Amino acid sequence: MKSGSAAAGGVLHPVLRRSLTNAASTPRKSSGSSSPERGGGGGVLIGPGPLIRLCLHAVACIASLVIGFRFSRETLLVLLIDVGIKFPYVEPGLGVRDGVRDGGGRLPEARTKSGRVHVGRHEILIRPWPHPDSAEIYRAHALLERVQVEQQSLYGPKERKTVIAITPTFARTFQAIHLLGVMHTLRAAPGPVIWIVVEAGGRSNETASILASSRLEFVHLGVKDAMPVAWEQRRRMETRLRIEGLSHVRREKLDGLILFTDDSNVHSLQLFDEIQKVKWIGALSVGLLETGSGATETASSMVAAASSAKPRLPVQGPACNETCHVVGWHVLRPSPVDGEDDSSSSFTDVAGGLTDVATHLEWSGFVINSRAVWDEAESENEEEEASSSTMEDEQQEEDAERASTRRKPEWINEWKEWISEDSGSPLRLAKDQGFIEALGNCGREVMLWWIRVEARADSRYPPRQVALCPTRGYHIYQLTRLPHRWSLTSPLEITVPAQRTPWPE
Amino acid sequence: MGAAWIALALGLALCASAEQQQQHERISGSAGDVLEDDPVGRLKVFVYELPVKYNRKVLEKDPRCLTHMFATEIFVHEFLLGSAVRTLNPEEADWFYTPVYTTCDLTPNGLPLPFKSPRMMRSVIQYISNQWPYWNRTEGADHFFVVPHDFGACFHYQEEKAIERGILHLLQRATLVQTFGQRYHVCLKEGSIVVPPYCPPQKMQAHLIPPSIPRSIFVYFRGLFYDYGNDPEGGYYARGARAAVWENFKDNPLFDISTEHPITYYEDMQRAIFCLCPLGWAPWSPRLVEGVIFGCIPVIIADDIVLPFADAIPWEEIGVFVAEKDVPKLDTILTSIPPEVILKKQRLLATPAMKQAMLFPQPAQPGDAFHQILNGLARKLPHDRRIYLNPGEKALNWSSGPPGDLKPCKRNTLDRESRNWHQLLQLLRHWCRVLLF
16 A cells, blocks of 8 residues: 555655655565565666556555455456366366366466466365264274383383272262262273272162173172261261271282272372282372362452462471482371361471371372282282292292282281281371372372262252251251163252262261 | 483383383484484584674664574574584684574564564675685585574565565575475475474473373364454465365364463373474474474475475384375375274384484584484585685575675665664654653
C-alpha cells in the first residue's frame, strides 16, 4: 500500500523510499505483496516496468479495500484462465485414482531443476472415507504390545518375582470402584500376581462376584467381624485384615513380594518395576491425598493456596542420607475426619521414638519379601533336605548362595514377636531399621497415593438401598443388599453436589 | 551432561556384552562406518579474523540467536576456535572458515529476516578477498560457510522468492553447511553438507524418562496443520501434506496429533513409537532431531528431502519415508510394517553414536554434529587440482545478482542520511508524546 502511494508520487527521495520498503517488508511472509523490496532501487528514478507493477498493485489494494477480499491472487486467476485451479476439496467423481481424490491442473511451475516437487498451491488429499479401520487398529495394538514386550525384556527387571497383593476390603457403596481399580492395576502389572482379598464381615457375594470377573489368581478370605465405624478402629481392623492375609502367605508358603494394595489407593505401573529391586524389606514414599481437608477449606483459602508457589503433596516415606540409607521417616498422620493434617514431619532417628512413628506409617508404603514371614523352622528343614540330595561342589556353591537369599536374615523379627502387638506395623518387622531399603530413587519418587474416599451418608440408589440417616457426630451405617452395579433406572429426584465426604460411610 | 551420555554408552555396551540380545546396532551409511571417526589429524581449518560487526556485534545486538534453531552458525564458530583441527597458519590449511552470522537479524517474534544477509555475505567476501589471498586463489572453492537459514544460501524464507534468487552467486564454488536439503532444488548445491537444526541438548536431557516406561502412543505429532496467517486459502503450507494428515486422521485413536503444545512434549515423544516429521514451509524441522534423541521412529513426509549427514547415516533404515501423495494411506502404511522392522529401527535409534551425531553440545564431544561436519569436510579432501585458478583468472561475476544485493553493507543498519531522518522522526515522536501527555 505504501509503495503504491509512493509510486503514485513518481520520484521519491531515495532514503524515504528505502525506509518505506523496509517497513513494508517486515510483516513476515506477506504473500500478498509482490516483492516491495524490488521497488527500492538505488536512488534513481524507478523504471517504467516496476512503476506499472506498482500502479497495478496500488489499484489492486484499493479494489480489495472496496470489495472486501484480497484481490491480487485472483487477478492471476483471471489472467491465467487456461490453467484449472482446483480447490482443496474436490467433489468425488472428478478423476478418482487409487481411491484418492486427486486433481489435475496446478499453478504454473516455478523454475526448478527437474524433479517431482514444485512450489505453488497443492491439493489437500483426503481419502473417500477418512475414518479409522478396526483391522488396522488391531494390528497397531499388536505392534504396540510387541514393542512393549521388547522394552520390558531390554530395560525391565530380568527376573520377576510374584507380586502378592494383600487388599483389605469390606462391602460398601464405593467398594466396586475401589476394588475394580486395584483389579485393573494388577491386571496391567507385568509378571505373575497373586491377589489376596481379605474382607471384613465375612466373604460377601458382591466381593466374590467382582473377584470372579477379575481373571487374576486370587484368594478370598473373610474375617467374621464387621468393619467398625470410627476411624481409629477402622485402621486397627484393616491391620487385622492384613495380618490375616500375611498368615495365609505364611501358611501356604507363597513365594514373592508382598505389596499392600489398599483398595482405595492409586498405584502407578512404575511401582511394579521398582519393587522388584527389593531384597527383604523396602520402603516407598506414599503421597497422601486428603479429602477431608478439601471440605473444610473455604473458596478463598483454596484460591490462596492455588496462587501460592506450588501445591505441596504431603508425602510419607523414608528419609535418606547421601548414601541412600534410611535414617528416618517422614511421618504425617492422615485423618480425613476433621481434615486437619497433623504435619508432624518428625525426623525420628532409627534408635528412638519408634512407637510414635510405627503406628502412623502406612502399611502400603512397605514391600516385604514373603520369605520374611515364613516359618523359620520349616524352611530350614526344607533346605537341609535340598542340600542333602545334591553332592557336587558346584551345586553346593549354588545352593549356599541361594540359601543365603532364602534364609531370613537375623535382623528380621520372628512372626510371633512382630504380630504380638495390638497394632502391628511393618516397621517392627525389622530389628534394625537401617537394613530397610528405600525405593524410588531414595524415596524421592512417589509411585503410589493414599486416599480414602467413601460415599455420602445419604447417597441413594434406586430402588434397593436402605440406609439410616446420620445423627450428628456419629455416622451410623447400615447396609442391606447394595447393588454392585451402578444403574439408574428412574431419574434422580434431587442431585446435591458432594461438598464433603465425611468419614466414615 | 556429557558424562551422562558417555555413561549411557558404557552402560549399553556392558549390557550388550552381558546378554545375548543386541540392544543397539552399529550404524553404517554409504560412507561406511564413519559416525565415530575422529577428524583430528585429517584436515586443517583456518578461521578468518573478521571485524566484530560480522559476528560479535550482531550477537550482542540480539542474544536470542544463541537459543533459536539457527544457532548452529554461532556454535560452529565457537567450536572451531577451540578445536584441534584449527590451524593458525593459513598456508597449511585445507579449509577456510568465515565466521559471519547471517541469520541473526530477528523480528520481535524471534524469526530471522534474511533481507540483509546477501549484502552481509558479499561484504564479508569482499573483505576476505582483499585481506587474504586465499579467496582469490580458488575463488572460494576451499572455503566453507554455515548458512542454516530456511533455504540455505538463497537467503529468503519464501520458497518462490528463494528459487528466484538462487544461491548467492559468490558462494557458487564454496562448500555450504546448511540445514536445508531437497534434491533437484536450486538452493541445494552439489557437495553441500546438510546438518540438523540446532536443538538445545540440556533442555532435551532434562526431560528424559526411564526407557522401561512402555511406549503406548502409536503416532505422535504436535504442530500446525494450517497456517492461517500466511496461507489463508490452504494448499500452500507444507504442500497440503499437513492438512491432509489432519483431515484424514483427526478422529483416529492411533494418531495423537494436535496443535496444542503440552508441557510434557518431550516425555510424550518418548512414549510414542512413531513421530511424524512432515515438511512445513521448508522441508526440514527440529522434530527429526527430537525424534532421534527420544527414540521415536521419524516418519518423514517430505518429497525429495535430503536428511542431515546422509552419507554417514542410513536414514532409510532408521526412519519411515512416506510420499506426500501417500499421506491418506499413512495408517495402512504404518500398521503394516512388520514388528521386526520396527524393533530394528528402534535398536538403531538407541545407538549412542546416532544420538550424539544429531546434537551440538557445548563443549563439543567426540562423535557430535560438529565432528560430523568436520568428517564431511575431511571426506572431500584432497582438493581437486583444478580448483586452483591461475593468477588473473576469474570464475565469479561480482556484479551478478539482484540490484538490492549489490549495495554495500554499512556499519550501522541505517546509513548516514537515513539515520538523520530516523533521528528526526524519533525527535518528532518524542515531542508529540510530551505535548500530548
